[in-house]
Amino acid sequence: MSDCLFCKIIAGEIPSSIVYEDDTVFAFRDIDPQAPVHFLVIPKAHIPSCGAVTPENSAVVAHCFEVISQVTKEQGIESFRVVSNCGEQAGQSVPHLHFHVLAGRDLSWPPG
Numbered sequence: 336m337s338d339c340l341f342c343k344i345i346a347g348e349i350p351s352s353i354v355y356e357d358d359t360v361f362a363f364r365d366i367d368p369q370a371p372v373h374f375l376v377i378p379k380a381h382i383p384s385c386g387a388v389t390p391e392n393s394a395v396v397a398h399c400f401e402v403i404s405q406v407t408k409e410q411g412i413e414s415f416r417v418v419s420n421c422g423e424q425a426g427q428s429v430p431h432l433h434f435h436v437l438a439g440r441d442l443s444w445p446p447g
């Protein structure tokens with residue numbers, strides 16, 4: 336989608352610190368990290384949020400989680416949190432489905 340920030344990052348129009356890339360999934364470091372490890376895993380296809388996942392597009396969501404498992408293993412990260420904010424009230428600021436991966440400090444629960 337031409338006016339989507341994350342689609343522009345995938346296209347290389349906006350620079351990012353790439354953690355992983357394949358044909359369908361892209362991962363890059365969050366520009367405003369909330370933990371010593373904080374990267375985002377996103378489908379290359381423009382899916383607006385978790386609320387737009389359907390039987391037709393959900394395979395890439397499973398693949399995002401395979402990537403999360405692979406990258407955390409490669410980085411020696413044993414304990415981590417995965418978060419996906421859906422909608423404004425939940426704190427979603429970029430309307431392109433993304434999974435935050437956070438690690439490297441104690442993470443409180445429940446979140447604020």
Ligand code: AMP
Pocket residue numbers: 340349351363364365366367368419420426427428429430
């Ligand atoms: P959310 O608020 O859940 O929609 O998450 C969006 C995330 O994107 C935030 O954690 C931002 O810090 C991050 N973000 C925004 N712009 C960029 C960028 N250019 N590069 C990397 N991360 C970004």
